[in-house]
Amino acid sequence: MTNRTTIAMRDEGLPFLDLAAPGFSTRSPAVAEARAAHWCARTPFGLAVLRHTQAGRLLRDRRLRQGSHAWPAVIGLEGSFASFWRRSVIGQEGTAHRRLRDLAVPVLTPDFVAGLEPAFTRIARDLAAPLAASGGGEFMSAFSTPFAGRAICALMGLPDADWPRIADDAIDLGLAMGVDGGRHAARINAACDRLMEVADGLAAAARAGRAPRSYPSRIVARFDAAGDLPEEALRDMIVISIFGGVDTTRAQLGFAMALFADHPRQWDMMRTDPALIPAAIEEAIRTRPTTTWATREALEDFEIDGQNVRRGETLHILVHASARDPAVDDGSGFDITRPRKVHFGFGGGAHHCIGHLVARSDMAAALGVLSETFAGIGWAGEPEFLPDSGNTAPRCLPLALRPA
Template sequence: MSDALPYLDLSDPAFSTRGPEIAEARAAAWCARTPYGLAVLRWHEVGRILRDRRFRQGSHNWPDTVGITGAFAEFWKSSVISQEGPPHRRMRDLAVPALSEAYVTGLIPVFEEIARDLCADLRQTERCEFQSAFSEPFAGQAITTLLGMERERWPEIAHDAAELGLAMGVRAPEFQDRFNAACIRLFSLADTLVTRVRRGEDKSSYVARLVVRFDETGGCSHDELLNVIVISIFGGVDTTRALLGLGLSLFIENPAQWQALRQDEGLIPAAIEEFIRARPTTTWATREATEDVELSGIRVEKGTVLHLLVHASARDPAICDQPAFDITAPRRKHFGFGGGAHHCIGHFVARTDIAAALAALRRSFVRVAYDGVPEWLPESGNTGPLSLPIVYEVQT
């Protein structure tokens, strides 16, 4: 690794992976040094690393990198996200068929109903804190639907998933007691849900489909089954909740784009992809070199961790000469859901439920603006709004 490379302090809570320092570093080199290893800034190198078998999933060392221990660290290191080889394939072979496109598509009417009900409440006023009034209850009710739970239980699920999210930011050690307690509660819930399936009380949910697959394959342990359920809850709630808030903030800051969406519902899929390019909730995917690798003139030593920055690569001038937020512009592929063997298992669920939410919101808000100053998590690691106060005009 060359000391001549630019340096980016990803550990600084004030640092933004969308900031001007990123563009300067990207212009100088395809990667930069950071406290956590290398940050990969250009689109071509990100794509190559995701496809290169000499790099493994690097997120397994996140707890050690930020200095956290306990239930969450053990869960994370054992998860499908962090494992490689047979353990990864076993857990992935459980989850992927259980989240088939046909199954998820069948949930669209429920996702639409949840969004309509929440928008009906929003129509009774002209201002709200968007995360607590819409994003969190929508994400929570969407996941209870997947889990085969009563929709009214969404607050406990959403709360614990949000608590886990605190483990994925650069300030994680400050919240260790909270996310470890939430992790223990979610594993207990997962065990209860599996027991319900075994008793014949749930025959159609995502959990039921996982248990059927578990019995068919016989390859996973009970702990691995529970781990798949907990990672699904975590990813399902945290990604949807954060991305809805990040996306709405982009529309607030680009009101002409909101009007374009209102005029053409067909732009919803493009809007979701543009959210991820312009303001991703997971700011990087992580890989680790399993051997010494020569890549674009840089020697990457075995054991080096590389953080593949989503925004920097999506806005790389080599593939994006119009960097403004624009849901109508043709774009190259982004890497917000990772890639290769570790491509996000829940990407289709996230795209599907967020699409249902956007469809309801575009029919409800004529105009929307900030109603005060939003509060954000740091823009390194996993990010999103802590609070998003808005004022809006509703469609009559």
């Protein structure tokens, strides 16, 4: 890495970061060194944006479009998932994107999401009880994954017992967001096909008047009222909601608990003052984001802060690097009590995550129950994590949890 960085600096004045290298981490010293040298770095996938000021500006720059539409092609992933991804709200831009977003955003109102909180809390209590009886366990399989799966079933109006198949398929879709996603094409496409069938069933149930207060009933009503969108667009919206709802919650909740295991005094502070739970969620995203970058693509040639960006070039806004930029961060590390600048874990601008309210709400319910149930947290073994690039998650979190 050092040699390649030196060569790249000599060639064009930019550091080089190999995002696809085995063991590469977007939180590594190499990234911090690159950030100190320049606000951006060259990568195999375009430019990496490393500083907070430029990250915020570029996420809202109209000379850029959402760049994730091209990700399947970048990693060599084809098939049903790639087609779905390109035509979904994430892959669309301009008028088509605004139309889909205008239909979806009003569905997840604060009042509607608040109405789900009792269900989220009940699910968390069901899952925390066995952990309390055993004094801990492998958190991802015992709590995080079933919690995310059951929470999305509550949102979708699905039977609670359906969570394993829904969660498994959503997690398999998450493989497409990794730099090695092309290796898992068959698994990803099969999961995508199954979730499309689930979405068709949910739409039919909504039109039949079943689960009238569910997310599908609300989104179906808006799409049907619009009257001129294909059924495929509705199906895609339901699938993207399931995917994001499961994969983001399970991974980010796991990372939050890993951080608390490393910083048990922060856990004590959250237990003492539950009002710190929202800040704890944001601090976990800054410190250990599951979505390690947000992507944009240049629609034209332009210059920003001394760097020429070419039309078609991809820019990856690195969430951790921008959040921990010394220009906006005091270097204190994981601390849920410190006021911080906004992070970009949910993106920004026209493509800000539609489901961020749900993600924040269900994680808050989970942390609330866990902090009530457990007086202490620590490690019961060695954790394992997916590569810290692209979309990442804990593989195994053996936690020791002392009941309150």
